[in-house]
Amino acid sequence: MQVPIPDIRGQGLSDHLKNTWLATAMCCVGVVVTGLSFENSIFSISIAAAFCVGLLFYGTSVCGSPIRTTKLILFNSGLLALIFVLLRLTLDKVAWRFPLESYSWLHRIYRVWWLSECSAIMLALIGVGLVAIEVAGKIGGDATRKRFQRSFIAAAAVLVAVNIVHFLRPVWCRDCFFPYGLPFTLFTEGGYAGGAGFVWTGLVADAALIPAFAAISTLLWNQIAR
Numbered sequence: 106m107q108v109p110i111p112d113i114r115g116q117g118l119s120d121h122l123k124n125t126w127l128a129t130a131m132c133c134v135g136v137v138v139t140g141l142s143f144e145n146s147i148f149s150i151s152i153a154a155a156f157c158v159g160l161l162f163y164g165t166s167v168c169g170s171p172i173r174t175t176k177l178i179l180f181n182s183g184l185l186a187l188i189f190v191l192l193r194l195t196l197d198k199v200a201w202r203f204p205l206e207s208y209s210w211l212h213r214i215y216r217v218w219w220l221s222e223c224s225a226i227m228l229a230l231i232g233v234g235l236v237a238i239e240v241a242g243k244i245g246g247d248a249t250r251k252r253f254q255r256s257f258i259a260a261a262a263v264l265v266a267v268n269i270v271h272f273l274r275p276v277w278c279r280d281c282f283f284p285y286g287l288p289f290t291l292f293t294e295g296g297y298a299g300g301a302g303f304v305w306t307g308l309v310a311d312a313a314l315i316p317a318f319a320a321i322s323t324l325l326w327n328q329i330a331r
Contacts, residue, residue: 125167125177132160132181136224137188140217147273149216153224161231175235182228185221192218226303230312234261237316241323248330249323256322260315268311286311 135156143149160181164174192214234257242250271287276294283294284304291308295301 125164128160128163128167128177129181129184132156132224133184133188136185136220137217140220141213146216146219149220150223153220154227157224157227157231160228171235171239175232175239178228178232178235182225182232185225185228189218189221189225192221222303226308233312234315237319241320245323245327249327252326253319253323256319256326257315260318260322264311264315288314 136153139149139152139156143152160178161174164177165171168174168177196211196214196218238250238254238257241253245253267287268285268291272285276283284290285292285294286304286307289307289310290304291311292303293301
């Protein structure tokens with residue numbers, strides 16, 4: 106027995122959200138539950154990434170157009186960013202008031218903060234990638250769009266693989282704001298007094314390399330295909 110997939114093409118934003126609320130809830134709640142449940146940061150981020158990719162495939166199969174898929178992904182990114190901001194504001198004001206016995210639960214909530222921020226960034230980057238692919242199609246036609254999409258996916262896969270290896274390398278210093286990210290530093294671990302977090306200039310620069318590489322590859326591919 107096949108489960109019917111609703112056709113939401115041509116519907117308004119409210120109807121669109123009604124048909125995609127379950128996917129939105131699964132993504133956001135899944136990220137929060139993962140942050141509360143798992144200690145291993147790499148395992149947690151892998152599960153969160155799986156939720157983000159699953160949302161992408163769901164949107165691609167159900168939403169009917171890349172633009173609607175992008176709206177769904179960016180909407181979820183905004184919800185996760187809202188969770189992150191609310192947790193940050195709340196914990197900055199009240200975390201110091203809790204007794205030491207509650208540190209284990211506070212630690213879990215901080216993980217939710219970190220994981221929701223990472224997931225919001227991942228979804229935002231996916232959404233920007235979909236927009237870039239659509240722009241390439243508008244400029245060069247369907248063949249250019251397909252070439253740009255394949256180049257984009259290849260560049261993203263290589264960059265993600267390289268950075269996973271870079272993140273897994275052993276830490277060789279303490280209290281030194283140990284850097285992560287290639288070719289530009291996108292995250293620092295912080296020192297004994299804190300300070301860990303994303304390096305936004307490096308993150309944006311790393312992300313910009315993907316469409317830049319895809320654009321150059323597509324131009325060369327188009328020249329060769331002539």
